[in-house]
Amino acid sequence: MEQRMYLSNHEFDDAIDIFFKGIQNINPRTEIVKTWEAWGRVTAEALYAKISSPHYNSSSMDGIATLSSKTRGASEKNHIILEEGRDYIIVDTGDPIPSEYDCVIMVEDLIRIDETHVAIYKSASSYQNIRPIGEDIVENQLILPANHKIRPVDIGALMAGGVNDLKVYKRPEVGIIPTGTELVEPGGSLKAGDIIEFNSRVFSAQIEEWGGKAKRYDIQKDVYEDIKSTVLRAWEECDIILINAGSSAGREDFSSRVIEELGEVFVHGVSIKPGKPVILGHIKGKPVIGIPGYPVSAYVIMEFIVKRLIYMYQRLKPEEAKRVRAVTSRRIMSSLKYLEFVRVKLGYVGRKLIAAPLSRGAGATMSLVQADGILEIPQNTEGIEAGTEVEVKLLKDEGDIKNTIVCIGSHDPIMDIAGNLLHSENRDMYLSSAHVGSMGGIMALRNGETHMAPIHLLDMESGLYNVSYLKKYLPNRKMALIKCVKRIQGLMVKKGNPLNIKAMEDIVEKRARFVNRQRGSGTRLLMDYIIKKKGIMPEAINGYDREEFTHLGVAAAVEAGDADVGIGIYSAAAMMGLEFIPIGSEEYDIAVPLEYLETEMIKNFIKVITSDEFKKELDRLGGYDYSHIGKIVLI
Numbered sequence: 001m002e003q004r005m006y007l008s009n010h011e012f013d014d015a016i017d018i019f020f021k022g023i024q025n026i027n028p029r030t031e032i033v034k035t036w037e038a039w040g041r042v043t044a045e046a047l048y049a050k051i052s053s054p055h056y057n058s059s060s061m062d063g064i065a066t067l068s069s070k071t072r073g074a075s076e077k078n079h080i081i082l083e084e085g086r087d088y089i090i091v092d093t094g095d096p097i098p099s100e101y102d103c104v105i106m107v108e109d110l111i112r113i114d115e116t117h118v119a120i121y122k123s124a125s126s127y128q129n130i131r132p133i134g135e136d137i138v139e140n141q142l143i144l145p146a147n148h149k150i151r152p153v154d155i156g157a158l159m160a161g162g163v164n165d166l167k168v169y170k171r172p173e174v175g176i177i178p179t180g181t182e183l184v185e186p187g188g189s190l191k192a193g194d195i196i197e198f199n200s201r202v203f204s205a206q207i208e209e210w211g212g213k214a215k216r217y218d219i220q221k222d223v224y225e226d227i228k229s230t231v232l233r234a235w236e237e238c239d240i241i242l243i244n245a246g247s248s249a250g251r252e253d254f255s256s257r258v259i260e261e262l263g264e265v266f267v268h269g270v271s272i273k274p275g276k277p278v279i280l281g282h283i284k285g286k287p288v289i290g291i292p293g294y295p296v297s298a299y300v301i302m303e304f305i306v307k308r309l310i311y312m313y314q315r316l317k318p319e320e321a322k323r324v325r326a327v328t329s330r331r332i333m334s335s336l337k338y339l340e341f342v343r344v345k346l347g348y349v350g351r352k353l354i355a356a357p358l359s360r361g362a363g364a365t366m367s368l369v370q371a372d373g374i375l376e377i378p379q380n381t382e383g384i385e386a387g388t389e390v391e392v393k394l395l396k397d398e399g400d401i402k403n404t405i406v407c408i409g410s411h412d413p414i415m416d417i418a419g420n421l422l423h424s425e426n427r428d429m430y431l432s433s434a435h436v437g438s439m440g441g442i443m444a445l446r447n448g449e450t451h452m453a454p455i456h457l458l459d460m461e462s463g464l465y466n467v468s469y470l471k472k473y474l475p476n477r478k479m480a481l482i483k484c485v486k487r488i489q490g491l492m493v494k495k496g497n498p499l500n501i502k503a504m505e506d507i508v509e510k511r512a513r514f515v516n517r518q519r520g521s522g523t524r525l526l527m528d529y530i531i532k533k534k535g536i537m538p539e540a541i542n543g544y545d546r547e548e549f550t551h552l553g554v555a556a557a558v559e560a561g562d563a564d565v566g567i568g569i570y571s572a573a574a575m576m577g578l579e580f581i582p583i584g585s586e587e588y589d590i591a592v593p594l595e596y597l598e599t600e601m602i603k604n605f606i607k608v609i610t611s612d613e614f615k616k617e618l619d620r621l622g623g624y625d626y627s628h629i630g631k632i633v634l635i
């Protein structure tokens with residue numbers, strides 16, 4: 001089969017314009033629903049009250065209904081006595097007021113004389129404590145305009161006004177077709193090459209959130225005729241069709257050909273990243289979108305195009321995301337060719353709102369889970385320097401961001417545990433970690449971009465940890481070091497230690513494939529220190545230059561068999577089921593500028609790491625000595 005290359009390079013706004021112009025003749029359909037089932041729906045016509053509310057004069061208090069003229073002249077000194085049946089009747093809140101009465105006196109203001117008589121000591125005014133007809137809603141009054149999204153309170157007013165049925169826009173049915181021979185349903189055992197199909201489930205939830213109705217079709221293998229017949233079925237059953245994956249230029253990327261054969265492709269390929277190979281088209285007037293397979297690419301297309309489409313069917317416009325000004329924590333490179341959407345973590349450090357970029361890969365679902373905002377880097381920009389003021393679209397509440405401890409530095413799984421405990425103990429506090437290695441953490445402290453930096457930096461001269469680095473790199477700042485843990489560092493190998501590696505020398509001798517940590521990380525310094533002491537040259541180790549950014553990254557590479565041996569901490573090896581050969585221990589501490597030490601956030605953080613619960617977690621992971629945890633060293 002001939003391989004087709006896509007790919008126009010439309011600018012994003014142009015592509016969106018072309019698409020929405022192409023489908024502008026769509027007329028949203030309407031239906032009648034019961035008011036009590038209309039929450040979240042959008043009114044297709046203005047709604048007027050059919051009756052007044054209240055629809056009779058009603059008592060607003062418990063007491064007696066009487067005639068105000070009979071109470072005239074009553075005072076503390078001049079009680080007036082009223083007789084039941086002749087002067088008043090007893091009423092409760094909400095009771096109708098017979099026409100011969102014009103006011104209600106509260107029971108608290110009555111002096112009971114006997115079974116049938118009360119005295120009053122205050123005159124009453126006409127309509128006192130009576131809710132007159134239409135006090136709330138008057139018949140024929142406008143309750144809601146057209147194109148209004150119905151809220152819970154609207155339902156009450158509509159029903160009070162006698163409106164029980166209403167015309168709303170139909171929720172568009174959105175057909176989702178996951179395609180790919182490699183896709184499998186969740187739950188089964190996985191072999192290399194299997195991909196758990198989850199995009200369609202994410203889309204379904206998004207579609208429901210935006211007011212559409214999701215209809216998921218079975219996974220379609222990469223078979224042209226099968227995909228085509230499923231698209232045709234979805235076309236008959238749905239208003240909008242989403243074909244997931246197969247949008248790119250691969251041999252089995254059929255989406256655009258199917259759409260072209262059955263309808264028309266307006267755009268294939270947009271100058272954005274991620275999301276570039278999106279396909280925008282229609283089949284006989286029904287929108288069809290080919291959504292790229294990578295989850296983050298898919299997110300971008302769902303958020304910017306599909307959301308708007310679903311809203312359009314309900315005559316709504318997506319609300320604009322709130323934007324804030326922030327300062328970039330590090331340099332972010334970007335291609336001149338694309339408008340790029342970078343997920344960022346946000347946090348206030350001093351008065352600066354810092355935006356730290358998260359993992360950029362289009363497959364990084366965690367970058368979406370962790371993101372506080374999206375930073376758009378315009379096309380024709382090479383990137384953004386560290387410390388630049390930028391605009392960020394918020395994905396989270398600004399209040400939550402204010403209560404976030406920004407933590408930039410070396411990674412250890414215990415920081416994730418501390419973050420989790422911090423949030424479960426203090427529901428409004430968060431810990432946001434960026435893993436840039438120990439030296440990266442020191443630089444972030446220097447630039448005022450972080451509240452804390454976890455570090456484990458070995459002084460090659462003295463063999464001591466951390467203190468000398470803070471003195472050297474932050475000479476003019478009063479710093480505190482929160483002592484944390486001693487960690488056992490070592491070599492990780494596959495279970496059974498197939499190459500029988502016992503010490504550093506074995507890596508050289510056996511030509512084992514090594515995976516290292518990045519320069520600037522404390523683990524790398526330790527590695528450099530040890531091989532230097534042993535007189536091993538870096539070049540003698542196969543893969544000394546191969547760098548991973550986290551302990552788990554190293555462990556995962558060994559686990560997958562991409563490397564024979566790596567360096568890292570015990571807990572990471574244990575998590576991945578690897579064997580571990582200790583080579584030394586190091587001090588992993590947390591550097592904090594003194595001015596933050598007394599803040600609520602840091603005080604709570606210290607409380608967490610000194611708690612029994614945290615220590616229990618450390619025991620569970622293994623490889624940590626926490627005898628000095630929480631001790632403060634002033635520098």
Ligand SMILES: Nc1nc2c(c(=O)[nH]1)N[C@H]1C(S)=C(S)[C@@H](COP(=O)(O)OP(=O)(O)OC[C@H]3O[C@@H](n4cnc5c(N)ncnc54)[C@H](O)[C@@H]3O)O[C@H]1N2
Nearest residue numbers: 178196197198199245246247248249253276292293294297
């Ligand atoms: N030679 C080129 N290759 C690629 C290009 C290119 O320009 N030239 N573009 C890349 C970009 S950018 C993207 S984005 C992807 C889009 O790929 P497809 O839409 O064709 O999707 P697949 O290749 O089938 O899948 C990619 C990837 O996505 C994940 N995936 C797919 N479906 C699901 C699902 N239902 N649930 C969860 N995850 C899913 C999966 O990891 C797939 O490996 O193409 C690049 N290639």
Ligand code: MOO
Nearest residue numbers: 274275276297362
């Ligand atoms: O569009 Mo792809 O999504 O850049 O990764």
